[in-house]
Amino acid sequence: MPASLPSLLGDLVLGSAADLAPALLAPATPGHFDEVRRCLRAPGDDGPSRPVSPAWQTFFDELGLEGLESLPLRFAELDRQVRDDGATYNVHAEASRLLRPWSLDLFPLLIQADEWQAIEAGVLQRAKLLNHILADAYGPRELLRRGLLPAELVRGHPGFLHALQDTQVADGTWLRVLAFDLVRAPDGQWRLVTQRTQAPSGLGYLLENRLAIARQFPQAFQALQVRRLAATYTAFMAGLEARCPPDGAPHVALLTPGPYSETYFEHAFLARYLGVTLVQGSDLTVRQSRLYLKTLEGLRPVHALIKRLDDGFLDPLELQANSTLGVPGLLQAIRAGHVVMANMPGAGFLESPALLGFLPRLAEQVLGEPLHLPALPTWWCGEQPALDQALPLLDQSVIKPTVRGSRLHADFEPVFGDRLSAPQREAWAARIRQAPSAHTLQQWVPSSQMPSWTVDAHGTGQVTLKSMVLRVYALSTGPQTWRVLPGGMARLSAPHERSAAMRLGASSADVWVSAQAREAHTSRLPQTTVLATRSRPPVTSRAAENLFWLGRYTERAENSVRLARQLLALVDGEDLPSPAVSRWAMRMACRNGLVPDEGTPQATAPHLEQALRVFERTVIADLGKVRDGYSVAFNLSCMQQTAQSVRERLSLEQWQLIQQASTELDHASRAACALQDAGRHAAPAALRLLTDVSARLSAITGCQTDRMTRDSGWRLLFIGRLIERLAFLADTLALALDHQSLTDVAGFEAVVALFDSTITFHARHQQRRNLLTLCDVLVTDDENPRALAWVSQTVRSHLDKLQAQVKDAGQPLSALLPNPDGWQAEALCLANLPTPLLATLLDELGGGATSLSDALGTRFFTLSDASTSVMS
Secondary structure, three states: OOOOHHHHHHHOOOOOHHHHHHHHOOOOOOOOEEOOOOEEOOOOOOHHHOOOOHHHHHHHHHHHHHHHHOHHHHHHHHHHHHHHHOOEOOOOOOHHHOOOEOOEOOOOEEEOHHHHHHHHHHHHHHHHHHHHHHHHHOOOOHHHHOOOOOHHHHOOOOOOOHHHOOOOOOOOOOOOEEEEEEEEOOOOOEEEEEEEOOOOOOHHHHHHHHHHHHHHOHHHHHHOOEOOOHHHHHHHHHHHHHOOOOOOOOOEEEEOOOOOOOOHHHHHHHHHHHOOEEEOHHHEEEEOOEEEEEEOOEEEEOOEEEEOOOHHHOOOOOOOOOOOOOOOOHHHHHHOOOOEEEOOOOOHHHHOHHHHHHHHHHHHHHHOOOOOOOEOOEEEOOOHHHHHHHHHHHHHEEEEEOOOOOOOOOOOOOEEHHHOOHHHHHHHHHHHHHOHHHEEEEEOOOOOEEEEEEEOOOOOEEEEEEEEEEEEEEEEEEOOEEEEOOOOEEEEOOOOOOOOOHHHOOEEEEEEEEOOOOOOOOOOOOOOOOOOOOOOOOOEHHHHHHHHHHHHHHHHHHHHHHHHHHHHHHHOOOOOOOHHHHHHHHHHHHHOOOOOHHHOOOOOHHHHHHHHHHHHHHHHHOOOOOOOOOOHHHHHHHHHHHHHHOHHHOOHHHHHHHHHHHHHHHHHHHHHHHHHHOOOOOHHHHHHHHHHHHHHHHHHHHHHHHOOOOOHHHHHHHHHHHHHHHHHHHHHHHHHHHOOHHHOHHHHHHHHHHOOOHHHHHHHHOOOOOHHHHHHHHOOOOOOOOOHHHHHHHHHHHHHHHHHHOOOOOOOHHHHOOOHHHOOHHHHOOOOOOOOHHHHHHHHHHHHHHHHHHHHHHHHHOOOHHHOOEOO
């Protein structure tokens, strides 16, 4: 165990941080290569006495003694930054923690320039070889004819898509994004473990890692001359766009499974960084073998698609028929050559570990040279000689499924042979003999270990060494040419875990590759002096619908918070509200989901005070409950879910505020309920909670109003808010009239407060509380943003602008709402009519809001083939 940081700093006054490093850093576990000391830790070896490598010495020298002392603070700041950035890795098995923060270690992995050159050469060679294998498998099949590859591992693999046989790729580049997982063996050499060719993950996360860690150690980052990442991403996008048709600006999209994917954060992050459109399968359609994006303005061509979706889900017409994530007809567009894919579908068979054992011979036959970057020894048990050779090595190997997730073979997690008892190994050997082709054995070696800042159960931090796997990426930059991203992502195994899978609790680390000479600064900004024709980014129908409902849930959350505050203040006020006002308050609470219908007491005069106390306790107890309906917690949860679906369109500040509002409500409502359960008065705590949440919501609406571009998506968000406001305010006033609560001062003031117009009313009419003054401020005032006339007129105006913006020539949607131009407070308040005009108007406004919501869905969110035009 290493000495604790405080004790080291207390005992050693003189010397540099690099002098402290050997004592601070625990040695690697015996049998593992030590990344800090660049040597194997042999049994009995006194690891701490060995000096650290020059790169790590530079790192600790730049950190300094003060930097060492601040490691706990840096770790806490890093944790805050990851949370503030909203970096998450969703774990579906943890239903209560769907958005788990991305796990990022404090220390980077340091790799020297000469060492990286060897990795780079090996990765580029493997990218070229895998691309050739894939092109041959779907073309001449020469490798199969010559017996260099078993047909069972290619055409018999479920990842081989027979529908793409004989498909041509114009520039011969089938693979544009590849990922390779490497381990450093005890001898110090890097070995390949796995390769990812379908939809490799991590390109977004490693950017997040780089931004976060470089900020923590800026001096060390500069001193080590760490190579930058931007130039490789720029070259990748340039190569992709160069393959698009020359007719107009190329349109590139990134296909995601959606917000419930475990890596959705990086999909949104990467799409924003690359400047491409983030789409789901439902956003796309195929017409005449061409791929289009469904937008509010019509169908927009998509020329290139970066997919983050496994192949089987891509096209329900030709692949998995039950897939709701893909695009019907996509394979036809691919066969026709009308869409550039990164990567081409059908590369799944290359990910089988069984293939690794055949690549050395293939490299010599295809490339005329040996593999520069060898893999760990791997045996596919489907061949008798390999089976005979592998089974005696079972205790030194990892048993892997030849095909992961296949319906053809029983799936299982990798099994480490040295952790099996003798009877268990015999059972596995029998299982392998029974179905040899379903099993692949790969030699296990202890992987190298690197520093990790670890916090124990007592909150004490120290530096330990953890086993790690390095993921390296190759990105296509032109026809059959690739560039290795100068960095990557290290994954550190969780304690007592050999696998470095993130779903099993592993953490990630940034990878710093030192340059041989200081690199020139590169930027992803295009260098041009000519302003191109302005074009708005597309707003997909799905994004438009989610923005519309984001607006509605934002307004609904504000309304429910304001209502809860007003009801608690009313019940807990100086005077007991009258039965009429109490009945109105309880009905409002039921209509807006603050209390369940069946739990509302009867507001009758003999037991009014008791009923109001029960009502108050119910409101407080239900604040944090996520029930189907309109509860405060439900509205905030729905707001967060819709925001997650359009996260790429929201500023980081707005996303943080939305998350904080839900978290704050959950924590504070628990505290209020605890007070209530203890028999203490909880109303003041609940009111403080609602005031804080209201402030968050005000900030969120401020972001929506002042920090979003006024495109058609934003306009639908704003229309959604105003439709919700119109329906709530009309219903509030209608219920107040029905329950005759406006004749009571408390009821009158409560309605004015729910319209958020208290200051305006009293500035204009002082204490003159009657229906006429109420109508003047809350109904007919076209300058009060909470008055029904202003809301109705503003919605009508935005509807006209929306239809003009998206070139919709249909019937004006504004006609669905009453025109407020002729409203007169005096006429609306006439009491000698059989049906007062005000009640009729409120009914029309509520019905108009509902009809308008339905019409918007039909017109813009559900695009039929017959009614959708193609944009040029």
